[in-house]
Amino acid sequence: MNSMNTKIIADTGVWIEFFGSPESSIAARLKQLLMERRVVMVGMVLAELLRGIKNPKEAKTVKEALGRLPYLEVTKEMWEKAGDLSASLRKRGKTIPLSDLVIATAALSADHEVFTVDPHFNDIEGIRLHALS
Secondary structure, three states, X not given: OOOOOOOEEEOHHHHHHHHHOOOOHHHHHHHHHHHOOOEXXXXXXXXXXXXXXXXXXXXXXXXXXXXXXXXXXXXXXXXXXXXXXXXXXXXXXXXXXXXXXXXXXXXXXXXXXXXXXXXXXXXXXXXXXXXXX
8 A cells, every 4th residue: 555545543642742832743633634634533533632622612622623634433342352452562561552452453453553642552462553754
């Protein structure tokens, strides 16, 4: 697949950086990916972002902005894969938050990359991480 066509799920930490530190290199890269129409939203990231919002006006702005992105629904099969992935990682002594396992499973299922600042995504076999540069 051409790297310019690869779709990317931006993890919650990347969005927090985007909204909180718009001049950062991470925010600049996400802005570029948004302009290239390569970013896909998943419900887990949307929910994590909305739980940190402090007022209704900000919530409305975020919902409108993120609502324009293509949306990847997490299916029952993906939930099952996330549970299986969690179990296999735990057997190897690795514990990763369920939210990140769901994001990773969605990315793996759709052959998308994950743009993240969380190092534990490195423990997930087969995941393609989006490089900052």
